Amino acid sequence: MDVPTDNHAYIGTFPAGTRLSVTMRVSGSMSGSCGIHLYLFHNDVWQQAITSLRSSSLNITSAGDTEVEGIISMPSEGLICATITQDGGWTAAIDGEPTQTLLLCDNLIGFRVPEGEHSITLTYHVPGLTAGALVSLLSLLILLITNFKRGRRKDIPFPV
Numbered sequence: 001m002d003v004p005t006d007n008h009a010y011i012g013t014f015p016a017g018t019r020l021s022v023t024m025r026v027s028g029s030m031s032g033s034c035g036i037h038l039y040l041f042h043n044d045v046w047q048q049a050i051t052s053l054r055s056s057s058l059n060i061t062s063a064g065d066t067e068v069e070g071i072i073s074m075p076s077e078g079l080i081c082a083t084i085t086q087d088g089g090w091t092a093a094i095d096g097e098p099t100q101t102l103l104l105c106d107n108l109i110g111f112r113v114p115e116g117e118h119s120i121t122l123t124y125h126v127p128g129l130t131a132g133a134l135v136s137l138l139s140l141l142i143l144l145i146t147n148f149k150r151g152r153r154k155d156i157p158f159p160v
Helices: 043-056 129-152
Strands: 059-063 067-074 076-083 092-093 097-099 102-103 108-113 115-122
Touching: 043 067, 067 076, 076 102, 076 115, 108 115
Parallel strands: none
Antiparallel strands: 059 067, 067 115, 076 108, 092 097, 092 115, 102 108
């Protein structure tokens, strides 16, 4: 089998105890070191993990642009990882009570959920929206006051 540089090759599924022989041939004018890494994948362990994850997934009851609601049944306390990018605007609530969010995998939102059935609400607020709106309103107010004063004074020409 031909495998491009820096790539992976699936060589098959084998029963325990099977002996494998792998031969590498390097052609062309490559220099440096070559190596081989073997990875084992236990399908039964993978299926157990998938079954476990599915047993406590969030059943979404409503979803919109700025809010996601759902019900979750946790067999024990656990960590929920939502595949939502955390940019500082997402908050989480469990049974209507705010809960601390965590940054997972450098950019996903996560939070801890206690054992039992719970209502989950994820809400998004645009970061800086309130401050930006206040600065815009203040700027508009200053502009209106300045223009009002210019209109009342006859000696200051109004720029066109």
